[in-house]
Amino acid sequence: MEKTQKEPVMSQKPLIILAHEIYGVNIHMKKMGRLIKMAGYDVITPNLLGDGEVYSLQEEKTAYEQFTKHERLKTGESIIQNVIRQNAGRRIFVIGFSAGATIAWKCSSMPEVSGAVCYYGSRIRDSLHHVPACPVLLFFPPYEPSFDVAVLIKKLREKQHPDLEIYQFDALHGFANPESVYFDRALFFKTLSIIKNEAEKLPRPVSSKFS
Secondary structure: OOOOOOOOOOOOOOEEEEEOOOOOOOHHHHHHHHHHHHOOOEEEOOOOOOOOOOOOHHHHHHHHHHHHHOOHHHHHHHHHHHHHHHOEOEOEEEEEEOHHHHHHHHHOOOOOEEEEEEEOOHHHHHOOOOOOOOOEEEEEOOOEOOEOHHHHHHHHHHOOOOOEEEEEOOOOOOOOOOOOOOOOHHHHHHHHHHHHHHHHHOOOOOOOOOO
């Protein structure tokens, strides 16, 4: 008897890939994942550190040393890119925080990505040559200890990317992280509202069975 091969059933929901900070898949990322699922999206949060490694905010120094020592910005980008390619054919969005925001920024040049959101991505300043191929939202505080935020924003705007939106909030790095002392609940939900409004402006696929 001849067996018929069933086609794989693909989710109709858009996919959001979360790119975490130097701390790993912590409470913040798990909460974000739950919020995204409640909003009706699929979500994947790859662990860019490996072996379940995770740090608390109080272990910032150790987390940063390990992240730098193992070149996890580079390896993390490869991990996220692979997840994107594995899910090609779906509407894919990447949301990144801090180090993860830089990865989201770099991945925004991939044709498979429909949009990217970058929360306080300081190392974006080292990747200004990347040209987004999709709408990108950048959220910055007014001040960062390691670089001049105003200068970075000026350079980004000089590029005149048509789909680049930059927002600067009166808050400090970490304002979107409920575990941070700098968390600003009102601003965090304001950014979610901005993301939702911008996502609704995006055109829907016409001939694809994926949406």
